Amino acid sequence: MTIPFTPGRRSFAKGALAGAAALFLATAAPGSASATGRSGAPLLRLPAPTGPYSVGARVLHLVDRSRNDPWQAEIGIRELMVTILRPAVPGRGFPRVPQLTPGAAGEFAFLAHLVRPHLPATGVDWAATLTHARAGASPLPGRRPVLLYSPGGGDARTMGSSLAIDLASCGWSVVTVDHPGDASEVEFPDGRPGRDRIRTTVLRPDMDAATFRTVIDTRVADLRFVLDTLGLDRVGVYGHSAGGTAAAQALHEDRRIAAAVNLEGYLDQMDGEPLPVARQGADRPLLLAGTDGFRNARLDRSWAALLAHAGPVTRRQLDDTAHWVFTDYAALVPQLHKAGLMTAAGRAAMVGRADPRVTVPAVRDLVRSFFARHLPV
Structure with a gap:
C-alpha cells in the first residue's frame, strides 16, 4: 500500500541537509555494499546510531483476548509482536540482533518484489543484515x-x-509494533490453530475503501492495546504511511499520547471522508513530515483539512526524496542499486535520488528534535 504526502510550505534546504551528513560518515557508507555474505549476495548494512548509549532489544508476544483478528477470524484473538529497544549497559558478549530472522527473511525474500515492486526478486540475502x-x-x-x-x-x-x-x-525507550495480517511477514514464537508460525500479509494492490478503513481502525486499536498492556502513559507515537495515519488518529483518540509524528500518511478514508483528527483538529503536538517525491490531490485535501484548524501542528518537507526514505530502505535501496540489483528509476521511486549520507541523518534529526521538544529524555 502506498501512502504519499503533499509537502507544505516549509522545507529543508539542501545545504542544511548536507551538514547532517557528517554524522553519518563515521560508519560504512550506506550507499555502498562492498562486502558479500556467505551466499555471495551483497552484504547490506544499516547505519550506526548516533546517540551516546548502547541499545538492547527484547521481543514480546502480546495477546488481546478481547478482540478477534480482523483478517483471520478463525484465530479467535488478536496477537501482536513488538520489539522494545532501550538504552543498555555497554558490554561484550551480546550479539547484534538481525534485522530479519532466518524464517522471516525467507518469507520476505519471496514477498519483497510483490510488496514493493521495485525491489529485486532474487539476489539478496535478507537474513544477513x-x-x-x-x-x-x-x-x-x-x-x-x-x-x-x-x-x-x-x-x-x-x-x-x-x-x-x-x-x-539517544535515551528514549522505543516500542516497534507489528500489525499481523497487514505486515509483510510477522514471526510468532510458535504456531496456533488458525495461523502459521510466520504470518504473511493479506493486503493487495487493489485495496478497497473497506479494507483501508479496517487497516487504520485495527492499527489504532493495536497501539492502544500496547499502551494498556505495557502500562504506559504520556508517550509519543510515530509512524510511516498507514502507520503515520494511525499515529495521528491515535493521538486524537487517546489522551495518553502526548505527541505524534505522521510520516506521509493520509488523513482521510479512501472515499474522501476526513478522519476525526483532520475534521476536528489536534490539541497536542503533531508533526506532519513528507517528501517532494510523493504527492497527490487526496493528500492535499486531507492534510489541508487538519491544517485549517488552529493547533500545535507542524509540517516539514524533505527534498529530493521519496516515500520510503523514512524507513530502512533509505540506506538499503542505494546499496541494492549500486550492486546492480535495482534500477536508478526504482531507487528514485522508493527513496529519491539524494545521498543516504544526507537523508538518513536528516530524517533522524527531524523525528529526534520533535520528540526532544515534547517528550525530552
Missing part, C-alpha cells in the same frame, strides 16, 4: 519516555529498525 541493537543487553536503570512506532502498510516493524535504534541510543 544486522541491526545495532544487542540481544540480552541489560537496560540502564531509571524511567525513560517511551515512543511507539507503527510501520507502513505492508511493511513489518523490522523495516523501521534504524530510526528506532537511533532514538533509543
Whole structure:
C-alpha cells in the first residue's frame, strides 16, 4: 500500500541537509555494499546510531483476548509482536540482533518484489543484515519516555529498525509494533490453530475503501492495546504511511499520547471522508513530515483539512526524496542499486535520488528534535 504526502510550505534546504551528513560518515557508507555474505549476495548494512548509549532489544508476544483478528477470524484473538529497544549497559558478549530472522527473511525474500515492486526478486540475502541493537543487553536503570512506532502498510516493524535504534541510543525507550495480517511477514514464537508460525500479509494492490478503513481502525486499536498492556502513559507515537495515519488518529483518540509524528500518511478514508483528527483538529503536538517525491490531490485535501484548524501542528518537507526514505530502505535501496540489483528509476521511486549520507541523518534529526521538544529524555 502506498501512502504519499503533499509537502507544505516549509522545507529543508539542501545545504542544511548536507551538514547532517557528517554524522553519518563515521560508519560504512550506506550507499555502498562492498562486502558479500556467505551466499555471495551483497552484504547490506544499516547505519550506526548516533546517540551516546548502547541499545538492547527484547521481543514480546502480546495477546488481546478481547478482540478477534480482523483478517483471520478463525484465530479467535488478536496477537501482536513488538520489539522494545532501550538504552543498555555497554558490554561484550551480546550479539547484534538481525534485522530479519532466518524464517522471516525467507518469507520476505519471496514477498519483497510483490510488496514493493521495485525491489529485486532474487539476489539478496535478507537474513544477513544486522541491526545495532544487542540481544540480552541489560537496560540502564531509571524511567525513560517511551515512543511507539507503527510501520507502513505492508511493511513489518523490522523495516523501521534504524530510526528506532537511533532514538533509543539517544535515551528514549522505543516500542516497534507489528500489525499481523497487514505486515509483510510477522514471526510468532510458535504456531496456533488458525495461523502459521510466520504470518504473511493479506493486503493487495487493489485495496478497497473497506479494507483501508479496517487497516487504520485495527492499527489504532493495536497501539492502544500496547499502551494498556505495557502500562504506559504520556508517550509519543510515530509512524510511516498507514502507520503515520494511525499515529495521528491515535493521538486524537487517546489522551495518553502526548505527541505524534505522521510520516506521509493520509488523513482521510479512501472515499474522501476526513478522519476525526483532520475534521476536528489536534490539541497536542503533531508533526506532519513528507517528501517532494510523493504527492497527490487526496493528500492535499486531507492534510489541508487538519491544517485549517488552529493547533500545535507542524509540517516539514524533505527534498529530493521519496516515500520510503523514512524507513530502512533509505540506506538499503542505494546499496541494492549500486550492486546492480535495482534500477536508478526504482531507487528514485522508493527513496529519491539524494545521498543516504544526507537523508538518513536528516530524517533522524527531524523525528529526534520533535520528540526532544515534547517528550525530552
